[in-house]
Amino acid sequence: MAETLYQRLGGAERIAAIIDDALDRHAVNPxxxxxxxxxxxPRLKQLGTQFxxxxxxxxxxxxxxxxxxxxAGMNINEQELLATMDDIVAALNGQAVGATEVSxxxxxxxxxxxxxxxx
Ligand code: HEM
Structure with missing residues (x-):
């Protein structure tokens, strides 16, 4: 059977490291x-990893x-969504995740x- 994205990303520890890095990037992204x-x-990292x-x-x-x-009520806009996605892509690249998985x-x-x- 084909491997899940979870398996291809390397499982819990590697994914937790990616989410950690992404949240750290959010915290300093203007x-x-x-x-x-x-x-x-720390709580958001835990929930993000679980999610x-x-x-x-x-x-x-x-x-x-x-x-x-x-x-709800945060009125998040497209620029902010793009910024979160940029940080997550940077975190994935930092862990040398393959292009297919990044996509x-x-x-x-x-x-x-x-x-x-x-x-
Ligand atoms: C598809 C994109 C996104 C996903 C999958 C996502 C995921 C999550 C998850 C799982 C939580 C924790 C839920 C909880 O507290 O019970 C959360 C909370 C939060 N997210 Fe997102 N998020 C996304 C986009 C964004 C964007 C674009 C922003 C803002 C710029 C943002 C800002 C926040 C903030 C500030 C919280 C904490 C809310 C609070 O505790 O008051 N998120 N997000």
Missing amino acids: VLAPRFRDKDL FCAGIGGPQQYEGRELRTAH EVVAILYSLKGEVLRV
């Missing part, structure tokens, strides 16, 4: 930093809120935009 200034980054792993074939349980609820992650993030943009 477009995003104001959004994350007062947030519990992503659970969505791509991992055994993890996601314990966070629905995306639409978590982002798959980008497609997944893009598919979720309706859950986070101006909700």
Whole structure:
């Protein structure tokens, strides 16, 4: 059987490292930093890792809120979404993730935009 994206990305530890790096990038990205200034980054890293792993074939349980609820009232715009995607791509490249897998992650993030943009 074909490997899941979770397996091809190298499983829990490697994915946690990618999400850690992406959130650290958000915290210093001028477009995003104001959004994350007062947030519990370790908690967001944990929830982000769970969310992503659970969505791509991992055994993890996601314990966070629905995306639409978590982002409600934030009025997030396209520039911010693009900035998060740029940081995630940089984190994936930092872990030498292959181009096919990077494209798959980008497609997944893009598919979720309706859950986070101006909700
Ligand atoms: C497809 C894109 C995105 C995904 C998959 C995603 C995923 C998540 C997840 C899983 C959480 C934790 C939910 C919870 O707290 O229960 C979260 C929270 C959060 N996200 Fe996103 N997110 C996305 C886009 C964005 C964007 C574009 C921004 C802003 C610029 C953003 C800012 C935040 C903030 C500030 C929180 C913390 C909310 C709070 O605790 O008050 N997210 N996101």
